Amino acid sequence: MDHQSVYSTHVYDYNNESGDDSRVKTEKDLEDFVLKFRLDNNFVYRDQLKENALLKKYYCDVDIGDLIKYNEELAHRLVTEPAEIIPLFESALKRCTHRIVFPQQQKVSLPEHQLLLHSSAEEVAIRNLDSLTISRLVRVPGIVIGASVMSSKATKLAVRCRSCGFNLPITVTGGFTGVTLPRQCGRVRPKEDKSERCPLDPYMVMHEESEFVDQQVIKLQEAPDQVPVGELPRHVLISADRYLTNRVVPGSRCTITGVFSIYQNKSSTKGGSGNTGGAIAIRTPYLRAVGIQTDIDQTAKGSAIYTEEEEQEFLELSRRPDLYNVMTDCIAPSIYGNRDIKKAILCLLMGGSKKILPDGMKLRGDINVLLLGDPGTAKSQLLKFVEKVAPIAIYTSGKGSSAAGLTASVQREQSTREFYLEGGAMVLADGGVVCIDEFDKMRDEDRVAIHEAMEQQTISIAKAGITTILNARTSVLAAANPIFGRYDDMKSPGENIDFQTTILSRFDMIFIVKDEHERGKDERMAKHVMGIHMGGRGVEDQTESEIPVDKLRRYISYCKSRCAPRLSAEAAEKLSSHFVSIRRQVHVAELEMNARSSIPITVRQLEAIVRITESLAKLTLSPIATEQHVDEAIRLFLCSTMDAVSQGSQTRMGTGNNGGGSGISTGVGPGGAAARELYEEALRVEAELKRRLPIGWSTSLATLRREMVEVRGFSEQALNRALLLLQRRDTIMFRNQGAQVYRNGA
Numbered sequence: 001m002d003h004q005s006v007y008s009t010h011v012y013d014y015n016n017e018s019g020d021d022s023r024v025k026t027e028k029d030l031e032d033f034v035l036k037f038r039l040d041n042n043f044v045y046r047d048q049l050k051e052n053a054l055l056k057k058y059y060c061d062v063d064i065g066d067l068i069k070y071n072e073e074l075a076h077r078l079v080t081e082p083a084e085i086i087p088l089f090e091s092a093l094k095r096c097t098h099r100i101v102f103p104q105q106q107k108v109s110l111p112e113h114q115l116l117l118h119s120s121a122e123e124v125a126i127r128n129l130d131s132l133t134i135s136r137l138v139r140v141p142g143i144v145i146g147a148s149v150m151s152s153k154a155t156k157l158a159v160r161c162r163s164c165g166f167n168l169p170i171t172v173t174g175g176f177t178g179v180t181l182p183r184q185c186g187r188v189r190p191k192e193d194k195s196e197r198c199p200l201d202p203y204m205v206m207h208e209e210s211e212f213v214d215q216q217v218i219k220l221q222e223a224p225d226q227v228p229v230g231e232l233p234r235h236v237l238i239s240a241d242r243y244l245t246n247r248v249v250p251g252s253r254c255t256i257t258g259v260f261s262i263y264q265n266k267s268s269t270k271g272g273s274g275n276t277g278g279a280i281a282i283r284t285p286y287l288r289a290v291g292i293q294t295d296i297d298q299t300a301k302g303s304a305i306y307t308e309e310e311e312q313e314f315l316e317l318s319r320r321p322d323l324y325n326v327m328t329d330c331i332a333p334s335i336y337g338n339r340d341i342k343k344a345i346l347c348l349l350m351g352g353s354k355k356i357l358p359d360g361m362k363l364r365g366d367i368n369v370l371l372l373g374d375p376g377t378a379k380s381q382l383l384k385f386v387e388k389v390a391p392i393a394i395y396t397s398g399k400g401s402s403a404a405g406l407t408a409s410v411q412r413e414q415s416t417r418e419f420y421l422e423g424g425a426m427v428l429a430d431g432g433v434v435c436i437d438e439f440d441k442m443r444d445e446d447r448v449a450i451h452e453a454m455e456q457q458t459i460s461i462a463k464a465g466i467t468t469i470l471n472a473r474t475s476v477l478a479a480a481n482p483i484f485g486r487y488d489d490m491k492s493p494g495e496n497i498d499f500q501t502t503i504l505s506r507f508d509m510i511f512i513v514k515d516e517h518e519r520g521k522d523e524r525m526a527k528h529v530m531g532i533h534m535g536g537r538g539v540e541d542q543t544e545s546e547i548p549v550d551k552l553r554r555y556i557s558y559c560k561s562r563c564a565p566r567l568s569a570e571a572a573e574k575l576s577s578h579f580v581s582i583r584r585q586v587h588v589a590e591l592e593m594n595a596r597s598s599i600p601i602t603v604r605q606l607e608a609i610v611r612i613t614e615s616l617a618k619l620t621l622s623p624i625a626t627e628q629h630v631d632e633a634i635r636l637f638l639c640s641t642m643d644a645v646s647q648g649s650q651t652r653m654g655t656g657n658n659g660g661g662s663g664i665s666t667g668v669g670p671g672g673a674a675a676r677e678l679y680e681e682a683l684r685v686e687a688e689l690k691r692r693l694p695i696g697w698s699t700s701l702a703t704l705r706r707e708m709v710e711v712r713g714f715s716e717q718a719l720n721r722a723l724l725l726l727q728r729r730d731t732i733m734f735r736n737q738g739a740q741v742y743r744n745g746a
Contacts, residue, residue: 023088026074030085030092033070034060035099046100049093053101058111059243060093061291064119078117079137082259086290089115112155114242117257117291126222126234129285133260140287141226141255144248145235146219146422148413153241154179158209161185161202168203181205216245217413220256220287224394224428240289247292250408250423251430251471253392257291306558314558317547318621324632327619330547332385335378336528337521340639344369344509345382347636348433348475349390349556350618352611353564364457366475367611368506370439372497372644373513374486379479383435386477389549391557392432394425398442398480401425403449406434408470410463419464426453426472439480440498447503450476454506455604478507484728487514493598493644505600508608509640565617567610571630575613578634579606586645599645609637681718682725688712689722690731690743698735698742 034045049060067075078085093113102108117137124138157170159181166187172179185198218238227233238256240247248254262283306314317323324343331342347367354365371379387395396406407424425434439447453459453472460469482488482496493512497504504510547555567575586601612633617625685708692707693699708714723741726732733742 026077026085027088027092027095029071029074030089031096033067033074034092034096037066037070039066046096049097050100053097057243058094058097059114059116061116061118062089064117064121081135082137082290083135086115086259114244115290116243118293119257123255125226126220126236127231129236129260134262134285136260137257137290138260138287139255139257140220140236141223141253142220142235143223143253143428144218144250144423145221145428146250146411146420147248148217148420149418150245151215151217152212153215154210154212156211158206159203160206161187161198162204163198163202166198167206213242214245215239215241218248218256218289219422220254223253237286238289239286240292244289244292248294249470250421251427252294254292254294256287256289257293258287258289261286261288306554310554311558314555315621317555318559318619323620324616326546327552330552331389332378332382334532335381335385336525338378338382338513340636341371341382341511341513344511344636344640345386345477346619347509347612347615348477349386350559350615351475352614352618353566354473362457363607364455364473365611365614366457366473367508367608367615368454368476369478370504370507370510371477371479371513372482372487372510374515375481377513377515379513380437383437383477383479386433387435389553389556390433391553391560392429393435394429394432395435395437396425398436398438398440401436401442401446403446406446407449407453407459407472408461410461410466419466421461421466421468421470423470426450426459426474427470429474430471431473433475433477436476436478439478440482444500447499451503451506454503476507487512497598501598501600504598505602505604507641508605508611509636510599510644511640512644559618559621563618563621563623565614565623565625567613567625567630568627571613571625571627574627574630575606575609575634579609582642589646597645599641601641601645605637605641608641609633612636678715678718678721681715682721685714685718685722686725688714689726693732693741693743695743698740701734701739701741704741 034049035043037043037045044066045060045062052059064075064078067078074085078089090113093115094110097110097113098108119139121139123141124133126140126142129138129140154172157172157179159168159170160166161168164185164187166185168182168186170179170181181201181203183200185202187198189195216239218240219235220238221235222233224233238258262285265282265284320326324346327346328339328342331345344367348369351367352365355363357363371382373379383395387393405424406426408427409422409424410419411422412419436442453474454476457471457473458469459472461467480499483498484496487496582601582605586597590597609630610633613625613629616629616632617623622629688708689704692704705716705719708719709716723732727734731743733744734740735742
């Protein structure tokens with residue numbers, strides 16, 4: 001100071017991070033960001049705040065990427081110290097709204113603002129959330145499996161002393177953490193006041209003077225495709241408040257940006273035996289949400305943004321004349337043959353067009369396929385491939401699936417003891433495919449649960465006082481075995497298939513997959529399998545498809561999101577006339593067999609052919625389904641469901657019905673007639689055997705064969721067939737290495 005020069009000193013030390021001055025500076029910087037940040041000469045957040053304030057919505061959705069461009073240090077502090085910065089940001093938003101909307105008025109009481117954040121930063125899986133991420137901002141992807149009812153959380157409590165009437169305001173912070181009322185009255189007494197002090201715990205809450213906000217607890221689980229094999233899916237609780245409530249429902253896939261926090265669980269404070277009893281230092285983690293991003297397009301699994309090069313590539317692909325066959329080859333290329341089944345699966349992945357009629361009725365666009373047949377025909381491998389290639393898919397086995405696991409279950413929340421819904425496999429696969437293996441091993445009452453989901457595409461729940469409807473817009477791909485494990489040609493489809501007609505009518509295509517013995521086919525199959533086992537090359541050199549799986553998945557998503565074909569007038573006329581002829585054939589077949597068909601042909605099957613036609617048009621990104629699409633759809637329907645319907649009729653009636661001109665005739669001519677005669681003869685032998693052997697009697701097989709073949713004149717083939725049928729029904733059993741025949745049942 002002794003020198004003849006100007007002396008200066010800092011009055012406000014901005015470098016002092018601990019004091020209030022740094023908070024003021026931070027708030028000022030955040031305010032500047034909201035008011036001054038521009039994208040292409042647009043004041044993004046200033047305009048957003050103004051629009052929201054005029055709509056009486058006091059929040060602002062901020063992209064952290066924009067904050068990084070404006071002030072990198074602020075963005076870093078927001079990510080590492082969100083608990084300090086977010087309240088400052090919200091008060092800065094409140095001041096900005098005041099400046100933008102009410103610039104002339106000095107005193108305007110605005111409600112508290114909410115900051116919503118989103119970013120394109122790296123996502124952290126639920127199983128990777130650890131102690132190092134506590135109190136930091138994280139992005140967690142997952143699928144919502146439960147959402148609680150809305151509750152009110154206090155932000156400011158007004159409490160009053162019972163004895164002296166002293167009012168005390170209490171500010172509440174945190175998500176799940178509760179608030180403790182003071183044990184003693186806080187009134188400051190003058191010295192001359194000699195009255196008795198207020199008793200302990202004097203305060204009561206004045207609800208009408210307190211301030212509350214909406215709060216909802218969401219249960220977020222890892223998406224099924226992100227769970228490692230052999231692990232249980234993890235879940236984390238999300239606390240969402242104010243404008244983030246009621247954003248998601250069970251089954252929706254979303255990415256949550258939030259502050260990873262901890263709270264004291266009630267169960268860990270209670271004393272008791274065991275490791276958890278009285279564990280005061282153990283805290284339960286949860287996520288305090290500051291932003292919820294639901295997937296723009298659920299079918300695309302969050303990747304609904306396509307680059308121009310990718311779109312151009314897809315459009316060129318859709319114009320290929322051989323696209324249908326190329327795509328068919330891409331479906332499970334290492335599996336030999338089964339081309340029609342692969343084409344049906346391709347249609348299932350594409351799906352038809354969903355329609356909402358003027359009266360509000362919805363017609364489903366998803367295609368359901370049933371593969372029914374012998375073991376060893378690669379049904380499960382096809383299902384596994386579909387799980388891999390479909391944008392959203394869940395694979396489940398019939399024996400390990402209950403009705404609640406497939407539809408929805410009612411759970412009880414630990415803290416509030418309230419019931420809430422948790423979505424099952426059909427809800428979680430909303431917008432995708434559910435692959436159900438071993439469909440025949442499911443209990444009937446469990447199978448009934450998916451009837452509604454397969455046709456109406458909703459799941460109605462009425463349990464524990466909860467009555468609601470969940471969306472289940474899924475395709476079902478099911479695989480099953482016939483009753484006896486293998487398909488029996490001598491029986492009608494009804495005797496082979498253990499399903500009710502109610503569920504069979506809901507499948508658009510039913511394939512009966514037989515393991516037929518034919519020398520040429522068996523040789524090709526053996527060469528193919530050997531080639532794959534030796535060097536990964538099959539006989540047709542198709543173990544690697546032309547289009548990679550990832551690209552195929554993206555193309556399917558692109559087609560589903562950009563195209564919803566409609567039938568042309570000529571195609572509709574062709575379809576309706578063909579459906580009438582199919583119904584007539586089935587009616588004639590039923591009259592000849594004197595029994596109703598076990599696989600019904602109803603109006604649902606007409607809608608099925610419409611959906612297949614639309615899916616074939618969607619494959620080539622064609623807005624109109626033409627007659628060529630209808631021809632292929634009818635061909636697919638005939639070689640699947642209609643073939644299954646006419647299986648039994650051919651063996652029973654031979655030339656009497658060979659599909660009625662439908663293009664299917666496996667039992668035509670002498671072979672069909674011979675099969676019919678053999679079937680009738682076997683029935684006569686069966687009746688004769690029952691008369692010859694009373695219950696509990698036994699005779700030698702040689703005696704029986706001599707008596708039936710030589711004396712009665714029956715053929716040996718018919719006798720063998722009759723004995724096999726009786727053995728399967730447990731009417732007879734063989735003893736002494738098959739030498740004795742014993743009758744043990746009716």
